[in-house]
Amino acid sequence: MTKSRILGVLSQLLLTFVISPILAVSSLSDGGDHERFRRRDPLSSFRHYNGGFDVRNKHYWAATAFTGFHGYFVAGLLIILGVCLGLYVAFSDKSRRVPSTRRRYLNRYYLPLLLLLLLVMLLSMATIGIVIAANQSSKNRTEEMKETIDKAGEDVERNIRTVIVSLTKIQYLLLPYDQNTTHLLNVTTHRLGKGSRLIQSFLRHNGRSIDLAIQLSYLSHLMIASTNLFVLLLAFVPLFLHWHPGFIMVIFLCWIITTLCWVLTGFDFFIHTFAEDLCSGFSGFIQNPQNSTLTNIFPCMDPLHSDKTLTEISLMIHNFITELNSKVAESMRSNALTGRSNTVSWAPESGVICDPFVGQQINSYTPQSCSNGAIPIGEFPNILSRFTCHDKDPPETCRTTGKFIPEAAYLKVYAYSNSAQGMLDILPSLQNLTECLAVKDTLSSIVSNQCEPFKASMYRLWASILALSIIMVVLVLLFIAKAFQEKGKSFAWFSIHPTSSTEIRQVNI
Numbered sequence: 466m467t468k469s470r471i472l473g474v475l476s477q478l479l480l481t482f483v484i485s486p487i488l489a490v491s492s493l494s495d496g497g498d499h500e501r502f503r504r505r506d507p508l509s510s511f512r513h514y515n516g517g518f519d520v521r522n523k524h525y526w527a528a529t530a531f532t533g534f535h536g537y538f539v540a541g542l543l544i545i546l547g548v549c550l551g552l553y554v555a556f557s558d559k560s561r562r563v564p565s566t567r568r569r570y571l572n573r574y575y576l577p578l579l580l581l582l583l584l585v586m587l588l589s590m591a592t593i594g595i596v597i598a599a600n601q602s603s604k605n606r607t608e609e610m611k612e613t614i615d616k617a618g619e620d621v622e623r624n625i626r627t628v629i630v631s632l633t634k635i636q637y638l639l640l641p642y643d644q645n646t647t648h649l650l651n652v653t654t655h656r657l658g659k660g661s662r663l664i665q666s667f668l669r670h671n672g673r674s675i676d677l678a679i680q681l682s683y684l685s686h687l688m689i690a691s692t693n694l695f696v697l698l699l700a701f702v703p704l705f706l707h708w709h710p711g712f713i714m715v716i717f718l719c720w721i722i723t724t725l726c727w728v729l730t731g732f733d734f735f736i737h738t739f740a741e742d743l744c745s746g747f748s749g750f751i752q753n754p755q756n757s758t759l760t761n762i763f764p765c766m767d768p769l770h771s772d773k774t775l776t777e778i779s780l781m782i783h784n785f786i787t788e789l790n791s792k793v794a795e796s797m798r799s800n801a802l803t804g805r806s807n808t809v810s811w812a813p814e815s816g817v818i819c820d821p822f823v824g825q826q827i828n829s830y831t832p833q834s835c836s837n838g839a840i841p842i843g844e845f846p847n848i849l850s851r852f853t854c855h856d857k858d859p860p861e862t863c864r865t866t867g868k869f870i871p872e873a874a875y876l877k878v879y880a881y882s883n884s885a886q887g888m889l890d891i892l893p894s895l896q897n898l899t900e901c902l903a904v905k906d907t908l909s910s911i912v913s914n915q916c917e918p919f920k921a922s923m924y925r926l927w928a929s930i931l932a933l934s935i936i937m938v939v940l941v942l943l944f945i946a947k948a949f950q951e952k953g954k955s956f957a958w959f960s961i962h963p964t965s966s967t968e969i970r971q972v973n974i
Contacts, residue, residue, distance in 0.1 A: 504531060535734070538731075539730075589937060593694045597687065604682075607919070611675060613911055616907075631890065636651060649778075693726070696718045723941055737924050740923045783820060790820070818842055842885045843883065845882050849870060
């Protein structure tokens with residue numbers, strides 16, 4: 466195979482791996498979920514990944530990281546070519562002369578080659594500035610989204626802790642009187658505790674890992690871009706002083722930096738793909754929380770279990786208040802027959818004690834459903850205590866003062882009343898956890914306000930580092946041509962054309 470044929474094949478390969486990620490971006494934006502996750506999985510013999518967005522699945526991470534193969538491939542190719550070039554320079558026959566036709570061809574273009582080299586150097590410097598700006602923007606966007614997600618996780622975790630504390634208190638109140646309800650609340654508390662531990666684990670362990678990944682990505686881009694800029698500024702010295710060893714040093718450094726830029730190109734495309742997947746995962750969570758892997762971060766109660774729990778709790782409160790109102794009405798009639806007058810003035814139209822579930826579904830609670838004259842269930846024990854005959858009080862004193870309720874009955878009513886009020890207080894929080902309302906609102910805000918800028922910043926970072934990588938490849942080739950052009954010639958400082966040619970034998974670079 467001829468050299469021109471080999472160069473043609475390498476050029477086609479390079480063009481293919483440069484254009485392929487652009488086509489992949491188009492498929493991400495136009496295709497559905499099936500096309501989005503149709504990626505090669507290195508952990509499964511490069512077969513297509515069949516799953517969806519799942520941060521717990523190593524195959525997802527492997528397949529997504531492999532989307533940046535174009536960058537890794539070119540970086541590996543540059544390493545191989547660099548090693549081959551170094552070996553060629555070290556062991557080639559330095560006495561062999563370069564064909565005079567190639568030498569004469571280069572000697573005709575001192576000024577155009579210099580101008581082209583300066584133009585590409587300036588273009589690469591401008592691109593470095595764009596990379597630094599895009600790197601800062603992507604870091605800010607990533608930290609902003611992470612902060613929002615962390616806050617949502619902390620809010621859910623705080624809400625779960627509040628509900629767990631309330632349910633634990635209610636369990637202790639009802640334990641002597643209602644074993645079934647206590648067991649139901651105990652199961653619910655354990656389920657909520659498991660969700661709370663999941664959130665804490667994510668915030669403590671994964672949160673630090675994410676922060677570290679953000680900082681490493683930001684610093685690696687910044688260091689490579691800054692070093693690249695320093696080397697390009699340093700390259701003006703051998704360029705205008707015609708210092709050939711300096712050319713060799715600049716070519717060596719630029720070759721390394723170009724390789725690292727291509728590695729970052731692959732990595733940035735992987736991060737851009739992950740950003741697309743993440744926002745798609747948020748949208749999926751909003752539509753169906755139970756079918757999303759994000760429940761590891763924002764655990765919601767199982768709807769089948771939670772709806773049953775809410776219904777049973779609401780029904781328990783409703784039945785207790787109904788029975789309590791019936792007992793109170795019966796006591797009022799008994800007191801009226803016995804002539805006791807120091808009873809409380811009840812509100813007959815309100816049903817004595819407020820039942821917030823009258824006239825609405827059992828599992829839906831609105832505190833505003835009670836009339837102003839009704840007695841809240843939580844205040845009923847305070848009123849009832851005025852008619853309670855404690856065990857230490859003499860029976861005659863209780864009869865003369867109108868205290869006709871035994872202490873045991875009062876303690877049972879106290880336990881149920883405070884439990885019912887506690888349930889009513891946390892019922893909105895339970896409904897919130899069941900329907901994931903707070904998380905849905907937060908993720909809806911992220912999808913509406915942050916996802917597009919976040920994805921755009923990741924795309925700009927990848928596009929800018931890709932442009933810099935391509936420009937650096939061209940720049941390295943121009944530096945090699947310039948070093949080859951000036952080898953064996955004598956130049957005055959800052960001159961364009963050589964003053965003399967001292968070349969007797971060609972010494973390869």
